[in-house]
Amino acid sequence: MAEKNKKLRHVGFIMDGNGRWAKKRNKPRTFGHKKGADAIIDVLEECFDSGVEVVSLYAFSTENWSRPKDEIDTIFDLLGTFLKKYSKKLFEKKSRLVISGDLSPVSKELRERCERLMADTAHFTDHVLNIALNYGSRVELVRAFNSLKDKQGDITEEDISGALYTKGLPDIDLVVRTSGEMRLSNFFLWQCAYAEYYFTDVLWPDFNKEQTKKAIEWFYSRNRRFGGIENA
Ligand code: IPE
Ligand code: IPE
Ligand code: MG
Numbered sequence: 001m002a003e004k005n006k007k008l009r010h011v012g013f014i015m016d017g018n019g020r021w022a023k024k025r026n027k028p029r030t031f032g033h034k035k036g037a038d039a040i041i042d043v044l045e046e047c048f049d050s051g052v053e054v055v056s057l058y059a060f061s062t063e064n065w066s067r068p069k070d071e072i073d074t075i076f077d078l079l080g081t082f083l084k085k086y087s088k089k090l091f092e093k094k095s096r097l098v099i100s101g102d103l104s105p106v107s108k109e110l111r112e113r114c115e116r117l118m119a120d121t122a123h124f125t126d127h128v129l130n131i132a133l134n135y136g137s138r139v140e141l142v143r144a145f146n147s148l149k150d151k152q153g154d155i156t157e158e159d160i161s162g163a164l165y166t167k168g169l170p171d172i173d174l175v176v177r178t179s180g181e182m183r184l185s186n187f188f189l190w191q192c193a194y195a196e197y198y199f200t201d202v203l204w205p206d207f208n209k210e211q212t213k214k215a216i217e218w219f220y221s222r223n224r225r226f227g228g229i230e231n232a
Contacts, residue, residue, distance in 0.1 A: 017179025017203030062136030
């Protein structure tokens with residue numbers, strides 16, 4: 001395969017285990033989310049310093065609405081605080097913010113913060129931070145197919161990729177899921193078609209630069225064949 005396919009361009013994190021991390025410490029789940037939000041900045045720094053172009057973070061799924069309201073409110077509040085803190089870094093590192101997901105049910109304040117930051121960073125090309133917020137891959141695909149239903153002629157793979165929230169971004173090369181669960185939970189199914197999957201028992205609030213480095217090193221130890229044969 002071409003050398004470019006070996007490069008780690010896009011990492012997706014399924015940040016799981018905040019609740020169990022808190023439970024182990026006899027704390028409320030919301031405490032785990034707070035610690036989980038704190039862990040993100042170092043992970044992003046390690047990825048971007050290692051030459052990764054795009055990082056996708058699973059922050060809130062379409063299925064997470066089934067949780068208690070106070071937990072949902074806390075997750076959204078923490079996200080707003082994170083964005084407020086991280087916006088300086090986006091400008092410093094010339095990074096574009098993308099939000100994948102339907103922002104209509106979130107608070108006006110959070111929605112406007114997201115929309116403003118997306119618009120203000122739209123011209124940056126060094127890195128992309130893609131946050132999956134009220135995101136579900138099946139909803140995303142249905143939305144994409146609906147947007148294409150009046151298209152003349154056959155629908156192509158490029159049409160579908162271009163109708164997703166991740167339009168213009170490279171496919172996900174590496175998925176990292178913490179907390180020992182081995183499932184995708186509706187995370188970027190189309191974009192992960194040829195990803196490598198790294199599962200670790202570490203709970204998300206304990207995930208740090210060292211753990212990130214380990215996941216990246218593991219990725220580079222993989223032999224990606226893309227259906228071909230080695231050294232073809
Ligand atoms: C992941 O941690 C964060 C979100 C889903 C928002 P969890 O809250 O799922 O933590 P566990 O899986 O219950 O430990
Ligand atoms: C996936 O984690 C969603 C996020 C990390 C935001 P969940 O904890 O919601 O997934 P399940 O319930 O284990 O599949
Ligand atoms: Mg979970």
